[in-house]
Amino acid sequence: MVNLSPNGCAVWVASSTKLALTPTAVALGKFDGVHRGHQRVIAPILQQANRENREKESNTNYIYSTVVTFYPHPQEFFTGIPHALLTPVDEKVQQLRSLGIEQLVLLPFGKELSALTPEEFVEQILVQQLQCQQISVGEDFCFGKKRSGTAKHLQFLAAKYGIPVTIVPIQTHAGESVTSTEEARISTSLIRQHLANGNVELANQLLGRPYTLIGVVVQGQQIGRTIGFPTANLQLPKEKFLPRQGVYAVRVFIEENQNSAIKGVMNIGDRPTVNGTHPTVEVHLLDWVGDLYGKNLTVQLAKFLRPEQKFSSLEDLKTQIQLDCIAAKEVLGNEF
Incomplete structure (x- = not known):
């Protein structure tokens, strides 16, 4: 399967090693989130593949920069419980493509x-199967x-086959309340924890x-329209990790215009004021009017504004949404 970007650059996605393009320079791991630590693991194989390919006059032995990961997530296999992901496959492909990776296995x-x-x-x-020429791991x-x-x-086993292995040190960050190396470590689990707590900036x-x-925008109950705040009801991949329920200031990109951000307010939750029965993700675009049904939206989280709450009336809900919009504009005001 080929995943093409808007400018025509492609990432080859192989669901097994039999479908992989070889030989390869491989970054090996789970890479959920493709966070700053993952990016450091990926960097050596990009450098190696690019260096060796520049030295060759033909494509006969072209080396493909490749990320090798596992699907489903190993934790899901061992526990039998669905594992929510920071980056489902399609989103992971987008992030890898932006880094210059040519293949995901x-x-x-x-x-x-x-x-x-x-x-x-x-x-x-x-x-x-992968004909590795170079390997990088954390x-x-x-x-x-x-x-x-x-x-x-x-590193020891690969050396028997003449394959160099780069071992990348654990990446850390300087957090205000960090008291140990373990707490300072950049990890998928720490990012999930921050998101679950609403600490968007740290994540x-x-x-x-x-x-x-x-x-993709799907039809909802359209209650927002009745109080003057129409919302786009987002249908997300079922395995996507959702952050803390509540209201967020967000930047929204509509599929045909990925270079132009629109200010927005997003609610994640059960909508208790209107007797909601299941979690939804709804986005209200500020200072924008148009039909979004069927379109893909990319929503970037900027700041957690408040927890979800139940209001005694739709009028009270409307007043709070107005306050949320003001707060979101303050958060995002300097960026547009």
Whole structure:
């Protein structure tokens, strides 16, 4: 499968190693979020692939910069519980494409793959099937049966085949309340924790970009129209991780105009004032009018404004939304 960007650059997405383009320079890991730490792991294989390809006069032995990850998420396989993702596959592809990656290989994670020893994983997956020329991993990377292989172990095993392995140190950040290396570590779990608490700014710092929701606009109950605040009801990938329920100041991009942001207010929640029965994601665009049904929206989270609450009347809800719009304009005012 080829995923094309608007300017024609492509990422080849392979659902198994049999469909992969080879030989490869591989960054190996789960890469959920493609955060600042992940980007440091990816950087060496971009440099290596670019360097070697420049030195070759033909494409006979072209080396494809490749991210290799697992699908479904290993945690989902072992627990049997659906695992929400910061970056579902399509969104991960977008982020990798922006970094210059040419290929994403999704290793089907199941009984067979999880039973491979570290030695078998290197020989069968990396050497025989992917024809790796270079590998990059984070220093906390584990692989093979019962996670028995470490980054150092991988370096040792790959050396037998003449494959260099770059081990990238754990990336840290300087947080105000950080008291230990573990707390300072940039990780997917810490980003999820910040988002679950509504700490959008901290999550965005660790990601190196705004946390984003991407979805298609579908018809809702249209209650917003009746109180003067029409909203776009977003349908997101079912595995997308949702941050804390409540109201956010957001930047919105409509599919045909990805270079122009529109100020917005987003609500994530059950809409208790109108007796909602399930979580929805609704976005109100400020100072904008038009038909959005069926269009894809990209919503960047800027700031958590307040928790969701139940109002005694639609009039009270309307008054609060007006206050939310004022607050969002203050947050986003200097950016437009």
